[in-house]
Amino acid sequence: MGHTPTSVFRLAAGGRREQLVVEQYPRPQESYECMLYEMTGSVLESADGMLTKGPGQPEVEASAAMAARGVRVRAMYPRALLAEPEQAARLRQVSDTGVSVRVLDHVPHDLLVFDGQTVCLAARPSARDCEEPPLVRVTGQLLAASFGAIYDSYWQRATPLSRTSPGPHHAQLGERERAVIRLMTNGYSDDRIARKLGITTPDVQSVMAALMERLDAGSRFEAGYKLAREVDPRDL
Known part of the structure; x- marks a missing residue:
């Protein structure tokens, strides 16, 4: 895999000194795939990824391997991918390989951290440059620890895929059902839900009965539990 000459720096922090190696790879997509396969074979403990685009087949294969x-493999992607059936299916495919997948409302940039020692970033293109940005790989534990902390902060704010992926029941929810569920989870009674939505109490009870039947739930509590596992509250 060809790349520009390697830059080597010396870092010192907290009484520790280490060598920092910075490599820049042109033609990012080709370089990225080559680097991905290289790191797949050498990573020992952890691989964390935050990507602005959906996973391609190389990512799925690398994650599975x-x-x-x-x-331990963790991956974060933009929440917007869930609105695209093909991308949503690819995210579930990644999750099925044993990867912990979460989604974010906004992914600011691509970031990969391997074994807490190597960081890979895609440099941002300039406004005048139409070419894809180069890939930068940085090896050094001191700097990698900082990027790892940044990754963890985003990970804590992200939502597990299991709670956001549109399941079969989520996909079938109508506007009235979403409204009833939203108010029910806020502790509203049937009468109060009816007044809030401008419908009758029997209408509310009919919506709940249909949901319970669809979810094969024996009670409202069970229906609420099953919906909580499938539906992100922000989608209601």
């Missing part, structure tokens, strides 16, 4: 070896 690492997870199969016992590597």
Whole structure:
């Protein structure tokens, strides 16, 4: 995999000194895939990714290979991908390989952290440059620890895929059903929900009965539990 000459720096922090190696790879897509396969074979403990685009087949294969070896693999993607059936299916495919997948409302940039020692970033293109940005790989534990902390802060704010992926029941929810569920989870009684929505109490009870039947739930509590596992409250 060709790349520009390597830059080597010396860092010192907290009494520790280490060598920092910075490599820049042109033609990012080709370089990214080559780097991905290289890192897949060498990573030992953890691989964390935050990506602005949906996963391609190389990412799915690399994630599966690492997870199969016992590597802890985490991945974050934009929530907007869930609105695209093909991308949503690809995210579930990644999750099925044993990867912990979460989604964010906004992913600011691509970031990969391997074993807490190597960081990969895609440099931002300039406004005048139409070419894809180069890939930058940085090796050094001191700097990698900082990027790892940044990754963890986003991870804590992200939502697990299991709670956001549109399941079969989520996909079938109508506007009235969403409104009833939203008010029910806020503790509203049937009468109060009816007044809020301008419908009758029997209408509210009919909506709940239909939901319970669809979810194969024996009670409202069970229906609420099953919906909580499928529906992100922000989608109601």
